[in-house]
Amino acid sequence: MSGWVRVCATSELLPGESKVAWDGDTPILVVNLDGDFYAVEDQCTHEDFELSAGVFSDGQVECTLHGARFDLRTGEALCAPAYSPVAKFPVKVEDGAVWTRDDR
Template sequence: MTDWTTVATTDELQPGDRKAVFVDDEPVLLVRIDDDYLCVADVCTHDGQPLGDGPIADGQITCTRHGARFDLTTGDALCMPATEPVAVYSVQIDDGQIRVRPGGAESTAETETPTVPAAGQAPETDQDGTAETAAGSDAEAEVEETAGASAMLEALRRSSIRN
């Protein structure tokens, strides 16, 4: 794992402040919320826009370009158009020095690839009337995210062409 990188001192950041820095040549954003210091990649996973100027509220930062929102603790993408989390960095305070390194809290988001029924076919439902996936609610399909997203987009494209 990468060594700790000193990025600021505790005197530099008051509650609510933020500081854009580089760690291993990557742009990161250090944020102080109350007495907590959080650090995430300073790049929106939707389109590469820096997050540093975005509003922060309730432990979340919003990208100013398209409104994607990320959890500053876990990096989770909380709304569209972002679907991938931002990288999080571990933060260490030592004698007033703020140090960070890649590999903070792990994302808690569960990625679920929705299924799209074939044209003219209604989705299957369970006893309470909620839709199930084609594989069934108990089955867990392990699909590589990119392939799953591509398949979903292709199914949606085909569905819209037929309709």
Template sequence: MNGWVKVGTRSELLPGEFKVAWDGDTAIAVYNIDGDLYAIEDVCTHDGGELAGGPLVGFEVECLRHGARFDVRTGEVTCPPAYEPVTVFPVQEAEGFIWTRDDR
């Protein structure tokens, strides 16, 4: 899995949970929502705060600082004060592990 970052196994990332992995200096929050995996950059585009750990309702994660919300499937803003989307990253399962990467 050259170029990919190991996140963990399915047993370490159960439905409703998240885990943060680092690809160099990029924090990537990986979410398991009803068995489907999504990965976004763990930085609110409003003020640079972490998104991981914020409330997750459906497919939306809320920034704890000012309440901006983002769709983890697309990165799109669903509630201001943020107006710029967050970056989404690929996620795959291989060799018994979950993997992601910053592919920008």
């Protein structure tokens, strides 16, 4: 299991904003939803495409490639063409910074 990866200072990730961090070879999309931070793998499960390029609204991200949507809080796939959830990762806020890790 990897250690925690620093994403950014909390002041650098305002509500509605997102950042991508890397834990080894894993891209992790971290999103601030109204002051709560969530992290999912930055890869659509339908096709290998980064979710960070997508459209964010109502706690969801829509993949720009084919329109699959995912719940950023749970990783759940919400519509076709994606049927599998994206991996969800832990997030912690410590010493004014946002941290995540690939805990698979």
